[in-house]
């Protein structure tokens with residue numbers, strides 16, 4: 001082996017859900033929104049002056065930050081923007097988790113956290129969630145180099161009361177606690193208003209789920225200005241222009257349209273309840289969801305089998321071949337029509353399986 005081959009950084013990357021080329025599928029596998037972005041976005045893109053693409057984008061992202069200050073009680077210097085919340089989280093890990101102590105996060109949570117730890121050589125310990133998949137706050141009252149809590153958690157969909165996360169913050173004053181709120185708009189309470197009460201709190205959110213803009217890659221962190229300034233320094237040592245001009249424009253326009261946003265979120269919540277009821281009537285046991293997906297199991301049907309059978313019918317959901325959750329399925333909430341097709345397909349599969 002040549003020396004340069006030995007020196008290559010070897011890492012096991014994150015595996016995202018499939019993005020099949022076939023557009024004729026019902027895609028319920030990556031928690032995207034089934035609804036189109038706000039009509040504001042469509043108008044802004046139609047009227048966009050293409051000549052602007054000659055120029056570098058704004059690296060202060062002033063317009064987008066201004067819109068965000070209208071929906072959260074924060075100042076512009078308390079907002080850090082990035083190319084999707086994955087990039088924001090990656091930069092948070094790089095910026096805040098630099099001690100020799102292990103950072104802590106649940107054993108069942110967003111699987112990218114482990115990948116960043118391995119990439120940056122951050123020691124970590126996973127803390128098992130209980131048998132009902134709940135995070136126990138006391139498990140985080142111990143020495144650590146930082147904490148990450150996804151609220152509501154993924155892929156379990158379970159919400160943790162913010163007062164419990166406040167207890168984690170109070171018991172960990174000398175380490176940074178990141179609260180990943182990717183799914184908060186579907187029924188949770190954001191902790192954004194607490195960033196000045198707790199100087200160790202970093203709240204991370206995304207435009208990919210509730211704002212139907214996974215394709216433009218915009219995410220952000222809300223934290224006190226000292227933490228945001230540290231994030232800016234690390235980002236500017238890497239790439240100053242992470243957010244392109246079109247993404248900034250699209251996200252700004254989407255943020256303005258709160259009415260459309262609320263309408264889409266309400267539709268998703270109502271289809272979520274409908275789907276949970278239907279599944280539970282079919283013998284499934286589904287966790288209480290505050291997200292745009294559900295996490296469900298049925299002791300009479302093997303989860304992987306059902307996942308594969310649905311795929312044969314062009315319905316894509318998510319299966320994790322991992323300990324503790326390999327009999328569960330994660331299903332994104334699509335349109336009501338898509339969910340009705342899903343339930344119909346599951347009924348057909350169950351019927352065929354019980355006859356044969």
Ligand SMILES: Cc1ncc(COP(=O)(O)O)c(C=O)c1O
Pocket residue numbers: 030031083084085086087110150154180182205206207208214218219
């Ligand atoms: C918990 C959680 N955090 C962060 C992300 C990343 O989202 P994005 O990079 O699209 O903003 C996801 C995406 O699925 C997620 O599930």
